[in-house]
Every structure is written in structure tokens, then in C-alpha cells.
Amino acid sequence: MWEDIEKILLREEDILPRLDTLARQINTEYDGKELLLVALLNGSLIFLADLLRRISLPVSFECLRVSSYSGTTSTGTLQFQDLELPAVNKRHVLLIDDILETGVTLDTVRKQFEKKSDASSVRTCVLLKKRIPLAPQAEADYFAFEIENEFVVGYGLDYNERYRNLPFIATLNQEAISRWKP
Ligand code: IMP
Numbered sequence: 178m179w180e181d182i183e184k185i186l187l188r189e190e191d192i193l194p195r196l197d198t199l200a201r202q203i204n205t206e207y208d209g210k211e212l213l214l215v216a217l218l219n220g221s222l223i224f225l226a227d228l229l230r231r232i233s234l235p236v237s238f239e240c241l242r243v244s245s246y247s248g249t250t251s252t253g254t255l256q257f258q259d260l261e262l263p264a265v266n267k268r269h270v271l272l273i274d275d276i277l278e279t280g281v282t283l284d285t286v287r288k289q290f291e292k293k294s295d296a297s298s299v300r301t302c303v304l305l306k307k308r309i310p311l312a313p314q315a316e317a318d319y320f321a322f323e324i325e326n327e328f329v330v331g332y333g334l335d336y337n338e339r340y341r342n343l344p345f346i347a348t349l350n351q352e353a354i355s356r357w358k359p
């Protein structure tokens with residue numbers, strides 16, 4: 178797996194201190210409110226686990242399985258694998274995703290919660306935000322890092338379900354991209 182890595186962008190020692198800061202911001206802004214984190218699976222699993230343990234407010238979380246990506250590009254449409262949204266019970270929803278690119282994912286899920294749940298508020302939080310040429314369809318209310326417009330894996334992010342277990346965020350070399358093409 179290591180020979181597939183082109184360039185390491187962020188290591189755990191870069192990510193975790195930034196999550197301390199991000200969690201402090203969330204702790205302050207949601208103080209006194211009932212917070213529900215909703216993690217979009219599979220990509221946000223590791224980010225969720227690390228962020229959750231830094232939130233000092235009473236908090237619960239739910240997971241929602243969605244997908245829009247095939248290989249290294251977005252298909253532009255979002256598929257919900259779960260038939261129903263989790264019960265919100267008037268809590269403040271914070272959607273957690275691994276990365277914001279076109280914004281289709283977060284925009285679609287946010288609208289579902291706004292339309293079909295009784296959430297007191299719906300905001301979004303991502304680990305990474307990609308610098309893309311066009312403005313994204315949705316902005317992230319919270320993000321940990323901004324990266325260039327390149328395909329990355331690791332720390333939960335995948336290439337056709339591989340590389341989620343890498344303890345850092347990196348780009349892949351061409352050989353790896355060709356080897357696991359869908
Ligand atoms: P968006 O809907 O275009 O904003 O794309 C967001 C979704 O695409 C995320 O939930 C990721 O699962 C996936 N994605 C976008 N960029 C990357 C990447 O560089 N690596 C892995 N997955 C990505």
C-alpha cells in the first residue's frame with residue numbers, strides 16, 4: 178500500500194491539533210444546545226471518531242449512508258442507501274463529511290433534513306475543503322483544512338473503498354489509480 182502513495186499532505190500530527198481547535202469552536206457555539214452529529218458514511222467515520230472525542234457538550238451521533246463518487250470523480254447525483262433519516266427530535270443537526278468538493282452531497286443532505294426533519298438548525302462540518310474552479314453548491318459552516326483540487330485518500334477517504342485505513346491524507350500515484358480503476 179505504501180508504494181502507491183505519491184505525496185503525503187496531512188499527517189495525524191497535523192490533523193489532531195486542528196481538530197482540538199475545531200472542537201473548541203463547536204463547544205462554544207453549541208453551548209446550551211442539544212447537538213446531534215450526523216456522519217455521512219463511509220468517508221467521515223475516522224473524522225467523526227476523532228472530532229466526537231473532543232466535543233465536551235452532551236452530544237449524540239447518527240450515521241447516514243450516502244454515495245456520489247465513482248473512482249476519482251463525482252457522478253453528480255447522490256444516492257441514499259438509508260430509506261429514512263434518523264430521528265432528530267428538535268435537536269441541532271451538524272452534518273459531518275470527509276470532504277467538500279462540488280457541494281452536491283452536503284447540499285442534498287442538508288435540504289433533506291430541512292424538509293423532512295424537525296431539526297432546530299442544520300449546519301455542516303467537513304475535514305477537507307477542495308479548492309475547485311467553480312463555486313461549490315454548498316459551503317461548509319466548519320472545515321479543518323483547505324486543499325488543492327486533487328484526488329486524495331486516507332484517514333477515512335477512499336479510492337474505490339481502498340486506502341481508508343491510511344493514518345494520513347495523501348495523493349496516489351498513476352500506477353495505483355490505474356490498478357484499482359472501477
Ligand atoms: P461533493 O458532493 O462533490 O462535494 O463530493 C463530496 C463527496 O465526494 C465526499 O463525501 C467524498 O466521499 C467524495 N470525494 C470528493 N473528493 C474526494 C477525494 O479527493 N477523495 C475521496 N473522496 C472524495
Ligand code: MG
Pocket residue numbers: 219220246335
Ligand atoms: Mg466517499
